Amino acid sequence: MALLEIRNVVRRFGDFTAVDGVSLEVASGEFFTLLGPSGCGKTTLLRMIAGFDDPDQGDLLLDGKSLRDIPPEQRPIHTVFQSYALFPHLSVVENVAFPLRMAKVAPAEIQRRVQEALASVHLSEKQRHLPHELSGGQKQRVALARGLVNRPRLLLLDEPLGALDAKLREEMQVELINLQKNVGITFVFVTHSQAEALALSHRIAVMNQGKVEQLDEPSRLYGFPRNRFVADFIGKINMLAATVVASGSDHLELDVAGVGRVLGPPQPAMPVGTRGQFAVRPEQVRIGAGSVDSAGPLSNRVKGRILDFLYVGDVTTYLVELENGTRLEALLPNSAPGRAKFFETGDPVELAWSAEVGVFLDA
Amino acid sequence: MPKRSAERTTRWLVSGPPTLFMLLFFLAPSLIMVLASFRYPGTFGGLAPMFGAGRPGEDTGLTLENYRFFLSDFIYVEIFIKSFAVALLSTLICLLMAYPLALLIARSPKGRRDLMVLLVILPFASNFLIRVYALMILLGPQQALATSLNGALALFGLGRVNLLFSSFAVVVGMVYVHLPFMVLPLYTNLEKHDPALLDAAQDLGANGWQRFWRVTFPLSLPGIFSGSALVFIPVLGMFAIPDLLGGTRDILIGNLIKDQFLGTRDWPFGSMLSIMLTVVVLGFAAIAARLSRRDGAREEA
Numbered sequence: 099m100a101l102l103e104i105r106n107v108v109r110r111f112g113d114f115t116a117v118d119g120v121s122l123e124v125a126s127g128e129f130f131t132l133l134g135p136s137g138c139g140k141t142t143l144l145r146m147i148a149g150f151d152d153p154d155q156g157d158l159l160l161d162g163k164s165l166r167d168i169p170p171e172q173r174p175i176h177t178v179f180q181s182y183a184l185f186p187h188l189s190v191v192e193n194v195a196f197p198l199r200m201a202k203v204a205p206a207e208i209q210r211r212v213q214e215a216l217a218s219v220h221l222s223e224k225q226r227h228l229p230h231e232l233s234g235g236q237k238q239r240v241a242l243a244r245g246l247v248n249r250p251r252l253l254l255l256d257e258p259l260g261a262l263d264a265k266l267r268e269e270m271q272v273e274l275i276n277l278q279k280n281v282g283i284t285f286v287f288v289t290h291s292q293a294e295a296l297a298l299s300h301r302i303a304v305m306n307q308g309k310v311e312q313l314d315e316p317s318r319l320y321g322f323p324r325n326r327f328v329a330d331f332i333g334k335i336n337m338l339a340a341t342v343v344a345s346g347s348d349h350l351e352l353d354v355a356g357v358g359r360v361l362g363p364p365q366p367a368m369p370v371g372t373r374g375q376f377a378v379r380p381e382q383v384r385i386g387a388g389s390v391d392s393a394g395p396l397s398n399r400v401k402g403r404i405l406d407f408l409y410v411g412d413v414t415t416y417l418v419e420l421e422n423g424t425r426l427e428a429l430l431p432n433s434a435p436g437r438a439k440f441f442e443t444g445d446p447v448e449l450a451w452s453a454e455v456g457v458f459l460d461a
Numbered sequence: 462m463p464k465r466s467a468e469r470t471t472r473w474l475v476s477g478p479p480t481l482f483m484l485l486f487f488l489a490p491s492l493i494m495v496l497a498s499f500r501y502p503g504t505f506g507g508l509a510p511m512f513g514a515g516r517p518g519e520d521t522g523l524t525l526e527n528y529r530f531f532l533s534d535f536i537y538v539e540i541f542i543k544s545f546a547v548a549l550l551s552t553l554i555c556l557l558m559a560y561p562l563a564l565l566i567a568r569s570p571k572g573r574r575d576l577m578v579l580l581v582i583l584p585f586a587s588n589f590l591i592r593v594y595a596l597m598i599l600l601g602p603q604q605a606l607a608t609s610l611n612g613a614l615a616l617f618g619l620g621r622v623n624l625l626f627s628s629f630a631v632v633v634g635m636v637y638v639h640l641p642f643m644v645l646p647l648y649t650n651l652e653k654h655d656p657a658l659l660d661a662a663q664d665l666g667a668n669g670w671q672r673f674w675r676v677t678f679p680l681s682l683p684g685i686f687s688g689s690a691l692v693f694i695p696v697l698g699m700f701a702i703p704d705l706l707g708g709t710r711d712i713l714i715g716n717l718i719k720d721q722f723l724g725t726r727d728w729p730f731g732s733m734l735s736i737m738l739t740v741v742v743l744g745f746a747a748i749a750a751r752l753s754r755r756d757g758a759r760e761e762a
Contacts (some may be wrong), residue, residue: 148664149664150660150663150664169663170660170663170664171664171665171666171667171668172666175664176662176664176665177661177664179657179660179661181655181657183657183658183660183661185654185658185661185662185675185676186658186680187679187680194676196662196665196667197665197666198669200665200666200671201666201702244665245665248665248666360651
């Protein structure tokens with residue numbers, strides 16, 4: 099049985115439907131992420147799980163029991179807030195002890211568990227400090243320890259890494275993964291950052307306008323987006339207008355504007371004549387002067403000119419314009435020594451990609 | 462360095478006038494008062510000369526007599542204690558009444574808060590004495606309040622009470638006049654509280670009562686301290702309210718000091734009383750400021 103079950107939940111604010119019929123299940127021990135742009139309903143959904151808001155329709159169940167009529171303070175669900183919401187008048191130890199005090203745990207036991215929780219977030223030496231004496235990362239750790247110390251069935255994390263700088267955010271991502279693994283508590287994580295979601299989660303629900311667009315493992319979301327929104331939202335992707343020409347069991351054959359015949363992975367459910375978009379990731383598109391050499395067969399090839407490029411250190415992204423004006427991005431890793439740039443603006447190049455990559459989207 | 466010196470000139474031009482004003486009209490009178498407390502009263506009021514001979518029967522020069530006399534008669538210490546008791550009680554009642562009100566305003570929708578604050582300070586728009594006279598009418602023996610109370614007491618076979626000219630009336634007056642001074646600092650403090658803290662407390666298992674005592678109340682301590690100081694100190698020096706609403710036995714320090722200048726014309730004794738009051742009040746203020754600063758430091762973040 100799923101730990102948390104969300105059944106057809108709807109939440110409206112006036113004319114605006116924030117959450118529009120969401121159903122999903124979170125398994126015990128899972129690192130589950132709600133991903134979407136701001137205003138997609140993910141935070142509203144989180145607040146309903148925590149109990150700060152109630153669904154207009156549908157139900158939320160924890161361990162098979164409805165959460166309806168259970169106030170937030172009685173739910174075995176704790177939240178790490180975006181602003182951390184540490185109690186400014188309480189020291190680190192007192193902040194972490196707060197949920198245990200509320201649960202009337204014996205003082206000796208409180209002492210032991212607070213120390214354990216602080217050790218798990220590497221903050222044992224900051225016990226007596228007040229929140230305003232801590233750095234952003236340290237506040238974050240206190241908030242985590244406070245959320246975990248009373249061993250909730252579910253820990254909700256509301257964009258907890260949003261306020262940290264890039265380097266610290268990466269460190270905290272690794273710590274979060276390890277922490278979740280060690281404590282074995284189910285995490286429901288909310289973020290608008292696809293990179294964060296991909297790095298952390300077991301499964302991700304991509305939300306848009308109150309609905310779940312796709313619920314999948316990170317690699318499947320990235321590799322096989324179900325629709326244009328997901329393809330566009332997760333990572334960078336080239337979108338080209340296309341029509342299905344032949345739909346076989348080994349390949350999908352498309353007519354792509356500006357490219358011609360393109361072979362892609364099979365999508366047997368796609369009938370011939372369907373119009374849509376062919377989507378292929380920049381890092382899956384190879385680029386070469388004149389013609390692309392490769393070890394394996396590259397079925398799809400097209401000529402173009404370098405229009406622009408963006409050098410970001412580890413890789414360079416080239417924007418290539420095809421003869422009919424269609425633009426495609428290709429990514430080239432700068433792994434060769436001493437050379438950071440392979441092409442200049444205006445250079446004629448060939449783009450190529452394998453028949454095993456890309457996806458046709460009809461929605 | 463022309464820029465430096467220009468800056469310095471500006472600083473003096475800006476801070477000069479208020480500094481001069483305070484020196485002239487606050488520091489100088491205070492020093493005069495300190496000096497006066499060590500002198501003898503003149504026969505017809507005022508002060509006897511410090512140097513040279515005075516009028517016949519006048520003592521001249523400096524003396525500790527005023528301070529000795531104050532400590533020698535218990536009645537003065539008693540009035541001090543009574544005044545502090547009234548001030549403390551008024552402050553406490555103000556706090557108990559202002560806290561829920563301030564909380565209500567702070568938790569109201571943003572657009573409505575300004576109107577509510579305006580209503581709190583509205584009484585200031587009418588003259589203080591007029592409002593106290595209105596209280597006199599309200600509490601008067603022939604008015605509905607007193608007659609219905611005494612009617613109820615008669616039912617239980619109890620004797621009549623006088624609402625007006627009593628300690629009760631004094632405290633009512635004090636609380637009424639000073640309530641806004643408690644509401645405003647409390648509201649200013651409560652309004653700044655991050656609502657996410659209450660969400661967090663609830664999320665972590667705190668019920669409504671626990672959320673108040675463990676989060677809202679401790680965070681509001683600086684507001685409580687400044688509000689209490691703003692009520693306690695003026696109540697201590699107030700003479701108009703005990704004069705108008707109190708009975709003959711409701712003399713407080715404020716009345717005592719006023720009488721020394723306007724009644725018995727013993728300026729040195731009045732100055733001494735005033736200094737004693739200032740010293741005690743400063744002591745209280747120092748404690749309050751210390752407490753408020755300690756909790757204020759915790760409140761930032």
